[in-house]
Amino acid sequence: MKGFIVTGTDTGIGKTVFAAGLTAALRGTYWKPVQSGLEEETDTEVVARLCAGTGAQVLPEAYRLKTPCSPHEAARIDGITMDCDRLKLPAAEDPLIVEGAGGVLVPYTDDLLAADLFSCWALPAIIVARTALGTISHTLLTVEALKARGVLIAGVVFTGEEEPVAQRAIAHFSGVAQLGRLPQLEPLDAAGLSAAFATNIRLDLMA
Ligand SMILES: Nc1ncnc2c1ncn2[C@@H]1O[C@H](COP(=O)(O)OP(=O)(O)O)[C@@H](O)[C@H]1O
Numbered sequence: 001m002k003g004f005i006v007t008g009t010d011t012g013i014g015k016t017v018f019a020a021g022l023t024a025a026l027r028g029t030y031w032k033p034v035q036s037g038l039e040e041e042t043d044t045e046v047v048a049r050l051c052a053g054t055g056a057q058v059l060p061e062a063y064r065l066k067t068p069c070s071p072h073e074a075a076r077i078d079g080i081t082m083d084c085d086r087l088k089l090p091a092a093e094d095p096l097i098v099e100g101a102g103g104v105l106v107p108y109t110d111d112l113l114a115a116d117l118f119s120c121w122a123l124p125a126i127i128v129a130r131t132a133l134g135t136i137s138h139t140l141l142t143v144e145a146l147k148a149r150g151v152l153i154a155g156v157v158f159t160g161e162e163e164p165v166a167q168r169a170i171a172h173f174s175g176v177a178q179l180g181r182l183p184q185l186e187p188l189d190a191a192g193l194s195a196a197f198a199t200n201i202r203l204d205l206m207a
């Protein structure tokens, strides 16, 4: 299976928006294995909306959990024991774009962290990092946690305002490919995202 894991330094930083842009650009298949929180538009629904008309595909989640918190806790609240077999990569048309929940050390079960799953999936990861204060340490920690589990890192993508000093420090200390920065889009729609992705994201630089 070819594809990418889209992970990041935190939740609410633009992983889903970036994943939608990537899935559209590659005419790929998007999969969010575990959705925690069903009150608002789910990540899968956002990606389907932002990929409309691009030929990209969207798979259903393996687990849809009610509470917006870490998957292990959301599953406990719903009285569900997640079966790791259902978290294996699905048979789908590649490239498969898999979005993780939150950051790399989020627990999925009582003995499985996100990064452990990534290592089983054996796909390279793209780290989405916001440019806001604190990003240098968060991003370098994310790189270390992935490397410690043997997860290949295809690159780092920034979201937010340009912060050249932070971006340079991350490039310098991590040695990870810098794929660009997705600016804030207003409005955020399929056409605008495709255009911004094509202009700002350098998939050709991926490691
Ligand atoms: N490039 C962008 N332009 C405009 N809004 C964005 C952009 N990236 C993210 N957002 C908004 O920020 C919020 C969090 O983004 P999201 O992609 O859902 O983050 P994550 O998947 O990391 O939780 C959403 O409301 C989303 O619409």
Ligand SMILES: [Mg+2]
Binding pocket: 015, 016, 043, 099
């Ligand atoms: Mg998301």
